[in-house]
Amino acid sequence: MADTKNTKNNEEMLSSVPTLEEDYDYGFSDDVKPTFSTGRGLTEDIVRQISAHKKEPKWMLDFRLKSYELYKKLPMPEFGPDLSDLDLKNMLYFQTATDKKYRDWDDVPEEIKDTFEKLGVPEAERKYLAGSSAQYESEVVYHNMKDEFQKLGIIFTDMDTALKEYPDLVKQYWAKLVPPSDNKFAALNSAVWSGGTFIYVPKGVKTDTPMQSYFRINAENSGQFERTMIIVDEGGSVNYVEGCTAPNYSSDSLHAAVVEVNVLKDAYCRYTTIQNWSKNVYSLETKRAQALENGTMEWVDGNLGSKITMKYPSVYLNGRGAHGTMLSIAVAGEGVDQDAGARMIHNAPETSSSIVSKSIAKDGGAVDYRGTVRFGRKSDGSFAHVECDTIIMDEKSSSDTIPYNQIKNGNVSMEHEAKVSKISEEQLYYLMTRGISEEKATEMIIMGFVEPFTKELPMEYAVELNRLISYEMEGSVG
Amino acid sequence: MKLAQTLPVSPDKVQSFSKAHEEPAWMTDLRTTALNQFDDLEFPKFERMNYRNWPLTNTQEFADTVSKADLLDKVTIAEEKAAGVIVQVGTTTTKVELDEDLAAKGVILTDIFTAQQKYSELLKEYYMQVAVKADSSKLTAFHAALMNNGAFLYVPKGVVIKEPIQAFYYQDSTQVQDFVHHLLLLADEGSEVTYLENFGTIGDTENIANIMAEVVAKDNSYVHFSAVDQLGPNTTTYLSRQGHLMQDARIDWAIGAMSNGNIISDFNSALRGEGAHAEANVVAISTGKQVQGVETRVTNFGRRTIGNILQHGVILQKATLTFNGVGQIVKGARGSDSQQENRVLMLSNKSIGDANPILLIDENDVRAGHAASVGRVDEQQMYYLMSRGIDKKTAERLVIRGFLGSVLAEIPAKAARAQLTETIERKLQDGQTTEDD
Amino acid sequence: MSTLEVKDLHVGIDTQEEGYQEILKGVNLTMSTGEIHAIMGPNGTGKSTLSETIMGNPTYKVTQGDILLDGKSILEMPVDERARAGLFLAMQYPAEIAGVTNAEFMRAAINARRAEDDQISVMNFLKRLDKNMKILDMDEEMAERYLNHGFSGGEKKRNEILQLMMIHPSFAILDEIDSGLDIDALQVVSKGVNSLRGADFGSLIITHYQRLLNYIVPDFVHIIMDGRVVKTGGPDLAKKLEDEGYAGLRDELGIDVSLTDDNKKED
Known part of the structure; x- marks a missing residue:
């Protein structure tokens, strides 16, 4: 089924790359479970408690303990945004979904409520997004999807369930792309991970329906330390979508997910993320994929919120003819630092990659593109294209x-090409000569830019994103 | 070998060296202060360049040793009409010539020790005070403490020098000796000058070089600065050229980075005054097992400043070339422009090339952009040349020369241009020969 | 009836090299709806400056004089207000905006002139668009392409006229709409402009050549040289100019100005 030899060979290459990446959250659970929380701070005992609570196999406990030791030793990242305010000692590292303190709707900041109103977010969804409800009424949709997938032999479940039901498959691919030694937050995730998504697409199976994490329930997937794994077997194809455009209020100040995607021979995976965290969140994620012979991995990644984002999804092009793409936007408003980018590692002949990054900084926000393209010794006949465009809206x-x-x-x-500028005065003037106001013209130019x-x-995301940008641009002129 | 964290040089030795050269007290102080600060300073950081194992600060002998007389005759000098010529070998200055009319107008061209004695006040104001400070890093402090040769060029207000001033600086590696060379070029208000410097190495002793050129371009001045760097394979070098540009000043850099040993080249232009403008053109070739790092930086401080970086590099054999371009626009530099282009040609599967074009922008009323590419020799061009009967290797060299031509064209002196072309040709030929092995 | 008056207009620009440069040195011009005016003149005499200044391009600084629309000064009005007040400028070099479709843009332009609660319906918009595109012999897919992005010179010109027809302003300034057009395209573009002719529409046509004026016959022809209107007449003036050239006219009027472009071919 999987080319394990290849995977092993690449481990060496992978582990030599210091990486620090993204995070997100989309969890919801209606399963009422007994209260369980490990309290604040992190100790070896807590790591053991988490594993015991989940009744995990011994190898996973060992993995967690080893990762915890690494976490203690590894330094904070030495590049990018300032993380000195991140208080790792005073953090809750594990709690079941039901323990979460849900805020009273009245306590949800007006700013967030306003945005929901403007975006036309449905009432039920608003409470969930604002962190005042764990419920999300999508059970029916979910079950319909689940039936369809089951018929095709696709496994689509949460990570904890996958570990119980498909232990061999999980173990085979576990931490092969993102070893705990990769970076401090990958190590932290490896030690305390909980929730996340597991997808296995069998050989030759192709689905058109995007799999949306939105529509999963009954899972402890709302955690700060999600672990997601996707395996697309030979010739298979999957389109996975996570996150949401509307502001997602989280009480957790750190989200450090790990995502590993294995695209085997002739397979295809698109992984779309839209993330709009509230401005108290540090989003530090490690997202990595490998594509084998003629496989294609596409990241589509939108970052709209959070206090600090550090996320550089990568594709290791490990088989001949493999293809990787990254298409991203980042919008940084007041108090937001988006440090994002991509990594394309060409390890095999005739591989190709493309990175297109669009960034907008406004109201004192900072958007940074940080990326790597590497061609290894064996990358004969490979090609890479990188395009970074940034608009800085104000001084x-x-x-x-x-x-x-x-x-x-x-x-x-x-x-490689990059441009940084303000909004084009020529374009603005042109639109205004047709009677369009400066505000509307600015909005149109930004929409065209992204x-x-x-x-x-997917349509519903696009519509919502456009509304959000339109809303964000209000008052940005004059 | 590891970089020395503490300099094995006593303050006494520095002081006696300073005394032997009859340096003014401020210079002796500058040296001893730098020596004292060395321990506490950091090594400069260049993205993607790791030089921790280079012996850059492992001084062997900095004080004067006499270069053999026959050596001094060996150096070749371009016979082009020049406004002035200065030749230095090791720690000796062998020739200084300056057009009489220019001298009468107040132009100064002399070695750095004479300059300290005769123009002490001028040097005190500018020597490692404006374009670069002695305490910027361990490498600048090393330089300040142990500087053992150099030159001073002053162009007075409003003086325009038409013909180039040519400088030939040879490291004497027939013996053990550090090559710590300093140039101070001061272009006063409204002046214009074309300066061309050549660095070379005679002999194959393993030595270090720490070279620094400071260019202060005052209001409305225009400096054409060309350089051909050809230090030898056994020389490990830190080479720094620092431009400080005041209002409406301009510096055009045209640099051929053709050295054969491990080298870090640190080229910097600070656009301090409103309307200042810097063009930084650099070509580099890395061959053999050489590791070459070139960081070209332009910082827009003043309003309406323009900074353009153009870097073209070729890598052969098992060599490494890291090209960093850094365009920075600080807050307040409204109406500024920062553009850069980094292009690298790879001719071997065993070489390593890095092209890192970095933009750091803190202002919105600006234009900034960069382009970078890495690739092979253009096949269309190769096909065309070979269809005319030219053999593959020659065709390849021709195409590469075209690729490097952007900088070549910027070098004003014909002889120097010819010399750089020859150097490129030789370096490429050497590279191609071993490529087959 | 609307009127557009240009009174003793002095305009200049700030250049990087030479500082402030005066281009218009006292232009006077009055036009009403129902009339077509043509402005002719050699290169570099301020034709485009006049059109951009009327529209409100911030690059051009008015130092003296006034521009009045129905008796009221528009100098303080930003460009979008001027557009909504009834002015339109078909540009020589329209901007390209990738990501914004042509149709989307034109709907926004039409809706900018209508009340929030009275926006044009998609159906009505498409009907109008369809009709006008047919007149201009434009391919349907042009509506869905990005605004001027990758358009050929001729496509851009047609697209400017398409917008003109969709918006139907009181006054349209056409800045060298004929440059770079072959004879077929020129006829199509003229057809579009002529379809708007009527009591509620006036146009100011800027051109080098008399040729365009065979298709859009003007009521008045003004010759501009060295920043001033030096002669005004009927359609015959343009024909005369075609025969004698600008140099002939200059000599006839005894104006001291060098025509650097006399021998230059238009690109």
């Missing part, structure tokens, strides 16, 4: 573009 905002391009093969080509991204989203 309070800023943007850094930091691309690394390393080449160890003479028979490759790489093109259009390459929105056009790749």
Whole structure:
């Protein structure tokens, strides 16, 4: 089924890459369970408690303990945004979904309620997104989808269930792409992970229906330390969507997920994330994929909120003809630092990759692109294209573009382009000569700017994202 | 070998060196202060360049040793019409010539020790005070403490020098000796000058070099600065060129980074005054097992400043070339422009190339952009040349020369241009020969 | 009836190299709806400056004089207000905006002129668009392409006229709408403009060549040289100019101005 030899060979390459990546959250659970929380702070005992509570196999406990030791040793990332305010000692590392303190709807900040109103978010969803409800009424949709997937032999469940029901499959791929030694937050996730999604698509099975994490229930997937794993077997295809455009209020100040995607020979995976955390959240995620022979991995990634985001999804192009893409937008408003990018690692001949990054900084926000394209010794005939465009809306905002391009093969080509500017005065003038107001014209230009991204989203996400941007642009002129 | 964290040089030795050269007290102080600060300072950080194992601060002998007389005759000098010429070998200055009319107008061209004595006040104000400070890093402090040769060029207000001033600086590696060379080029208000420097190495002793050029371009001045760097394979070098540009000043850099040993080149232009403008053109070739890092940085501080970086590099054999371009626009530099282009040609599967074009933008009323590419020799061009009967290797060299031509064209002196072309040709030929093995 | 008056207009721009440069040195011009005016003149004499200044391009600084629409000064009005007040400028080099479709843009432009609760319905919009695109012989897919993005020169010109027809302003300024058009395209574009002719529409046509004026016959022709209107007449003036050239007219009027473009071919 899987090319384990190949996977092993690549471990060495993978572990040599210091990576720090993203996080998100989309959980909801209606399963009423006894209260269980490990309290604040992290000790070895807590790691053991988590594993025991989940009745995990011994190898997983060992893995968690080893990861915990690494977590203690590894340094904080030495690049990018300032993480010195992140209080790791005073954090809740494990709680079941039902223990979460749900806030009174009256306590939800007006700003967030306003945004829901503007976006036309349904009433039931609002409470969930605002963190005042664990419920989400999508059971019917979910079950319909689940039936369809079951017929095809697709496994689509939460990570904890997958570990119980498919232990061999999980173990085979577990932490092969993101070893706990990768970075401090990958180690932390490895030690205390809970929830997340597991998808297995069998050989040759293709689905058109996007699998949305939105429609999963009964899972402890609302955690801060999700672990997601996707395996698309040879010739299979899957389109996975997570997150949501509307602001997602989280009481957790740190989200450190790990995502591992294995795209086997001739397989295809698109992984779409839209993330709009509230501005108290540190979103530090490690997302990594490998694509084997003629496999295609596509990341579609939108980051709209959070206090600090550090997320650089990567694709290891490990088989001949493998293809990887990253299409991202980042919008940073007041108090937001989006440090995001992508990594494309060409380890095999005739591989290709493309990175398109669109960023907008406004009201004092910072958007940084940080990326790597690497061509290994065996990457003959490979090609990479990188395009970074940034609009800085006002003089309070800023943007850094930091691309690394390393080449160890003479028979490759790489093109990189980046632009940073304010909104084009020429375009603004043109639209205004047709009677369109400056505010509306600005909005149109911004929409056009992010259009390459929105056009790749499922319709309901695209509509919502456009509304959100329109809302964000209000008052940004004059 | 590891970088020395503490300098094995006593303050006494520095002081006696300073005394032997009859340096003014401020210079002796500058040296001893730098020596004292060395321990506490950090090594400069260059993205994606790791030089921790390089012996850059492992001084062997910095004080004067006499270069053999026959060596001094060996150096070749371009016979082009020049406004001035200075030749230095090791710690010796062998020739200084300056057009009489220019001298009468107040232009100064001399070695750094004479300059300290005769123009002490001018040097005191600018020597490692404006474009770069001695306490910027361990490497600048090393330089300040142990500087053992150099030159001073001053162009007075409003003086325009048409012909180039040519400088030839040879490291003497027939013996053990550090090469710590300093240039101070001061272009006063409204002046214009074309300066061309050549660095080379005679001999194959393993030595270190710490080279620094400070260019202070005052209001409305225009400096054309060309350089051909050809330090030898056994020299480990830190080479720094620092431009400080005041209102409406301009510096055009045209640099051929053709050294054969491990080297870090640190080129920087600080656009301090409103309307200042810097063009930084760099070409580099890495061959053999050489590790070459080039960081070209332009920082827009003033309003309406323009900074353009153009870097083209070729990598052969098992060599490494890391090209960093850094365009930074600080808050308040409204109406500024920062553009860069980094292009690398890879001719070998065993080489390593890095092209890292970095933009750091803190202002919105600006234009900033970069492009980078890494690739092979253009096949269309190769096909065209070979269809005319030119063999593959020659065709390849021709295409590469075209690729590097952008900087070549910027070098004003014909002889220097020819010399750089020749150097490129030789380096490429060497690279191609071993490529087959 | 609407009127557009340009009174003793002095306009200049700030250039990087040479500082402030005066381009218009006292232009006077009055036009009403129902009339077509043509402005002709050699390159670099301020034709485009006049059109951009009327529209409100912030690059151009008015130092003296006034521009009045129905007796009221529009100098303080930002460009979008001027547009909604009834002015339209078909540009020589329209901006390209990727990501924004042509149709989306034109709907926004039409809706900008209508009340919030009276926005044009998609059906009505498409009907109008369809009709006008047929007149201009434009491919349907042009509506869904990104605004001017990757359009050829001719496509851009047609697209400017399409917007003109969709918006139907009181006054349209056409800035060298004929440049770069072949004869077929020129006829199509003229057809579009002529379809708007009527008591509620006036146009100011800026051109180098008399040719366009065979298709859109003007009521008045103004010659501009060195920042001033030096002669005004009927359609015959344009024909005369075609025969004698600007140099002939200059000499006839005894104006001291060098025509650097006399021998230059238009691109």
